[in-house]
Amino acid sequence: MKVLGLVGSYRKNGNTDILLKKVLDGVKSEHIDSRYIFLDDYDIKDCIGCEGCKNTYKCVINDDMQQLYPLLMEADAIVLGSPTYFYNVTGKVKNFLNRLYCYEIFDEHDRSIWMSLNEVVGVKYAVTVAVCEQDNEEDMGFTSLTMSKTLEALGYRIIANIKALNAFSKGSILQQKQQLENAAQIGVKLAKTLKLRNNIKNTYKML
Numbered sequence: 001m002k003v004l005g006l007v008g009s010y011r012k013n014g015n016t017d018i019l020l021k022k023v024l025d026g027v028k029s030e031h032i033d034s035r036y037i038f039l040d041d042y043d044i045k046d047c048i049g050c051e052g053c054k055n056t057y058k059c060v061i062n063d064d065m066q067q068l069y070p071l072l073m074e075a076d077a078i079v080l081g082s083p084t085y086f087y088n089v090t091g092k093v094k095n096f097l098n099r100l101y102c103y104e105i106f107d108e109h110d111r112s113i114w115m116s117l118n119e120v121v122g123v124k125y126a127v128t129v130a131v132c133e134q135d136n137e138e139d140m141g142f143t144s145l146t147m148s149k150t151l152e153a154l155g156y157r158i159i160a161n162i163k164a165l166n167a168f169s170k171g172s173i174l175q176q177k178q179q180l181e182n183a184a185q186i187g188v189k190l191a192k193t194l195k196l197r198n199n200i201k202n203t204y205k206m207l
């Protein structure tokens with residue numbers, strides 16, 4: 001069982017990075033494998049709507065996203081984090097999410113009939129982490145929603161949407177002890193969710 005953590009901020013050791021790593025600490029404390037990715041280390045172009053993925057469910061754009069697709073496929077769960085940039089996710093996170101369009105499959109004649117590849121290979125789990133500087137959740141805008149709605153459409157069940165307010169300067173989230181503890185607890189919850197699924201799978205096999 002593996003959890004993939006993906007940070008979509010441009011600041012290494014920034015607030016999103018710190019908070020997301022806390023979630024992964026919680027995951028690791030339950031002895032579940034995790035892998036950490038800082039998305040800005042990867043060249044990820046936006047989806048161009050070419051429909052080159054239509055019949056193969058594989059994106060034809062040759063950039064660093066090709067390294068991430070196999071990791072996403074083998075992960076049972078992901079933790080995706082973004083700071084708020086003008087009421088929404090960063091451009092990096094949006095490019096990343098848009099490039100998952102290859103996993104959304106539509107009926108050839110009726111596009112209101114669709115499903116995600118994960119629905120076919122097995123539902124996955126996700127935690128989102130959103131961070132903004134204002135202390136009013138409204139000023140976070142769509143940051144959390146953009147991630148959660150997209151991941152839901154892609155066949156991820158959302159375990160928690162972490163929303164951290166009031167964090168502007170790099171690392172200032174470290175002052176929010178309760179929020180850091182909350183993030184670690186959510187990591188534990190995610191790990192326990194994966195264990196529960198595994199136990200059910202094993203029991204069902206024996207029946």
Ligand SMILES: Cc1cc2nc3c(=O)[nH]c(=O)nc-3n(C[C@H](O)[C@H](O)[C@H](O)COP(=O)(O)O)c2cc1C
Nearest residue numbers: 009014015016083084085086087132133134167168
């Ligand atoms: C381009 C830009 C736009 C931002 N827009 C918002 C915003 O709409 N609302 C808000 O509360 N904070 C906004 N912020 C503040 C960041 O969300 C905040 O500093 C956050 O802690 C950065 O996270 P990081 O350290 O993970 O990069 C913005 C920052 C930048 C650079």
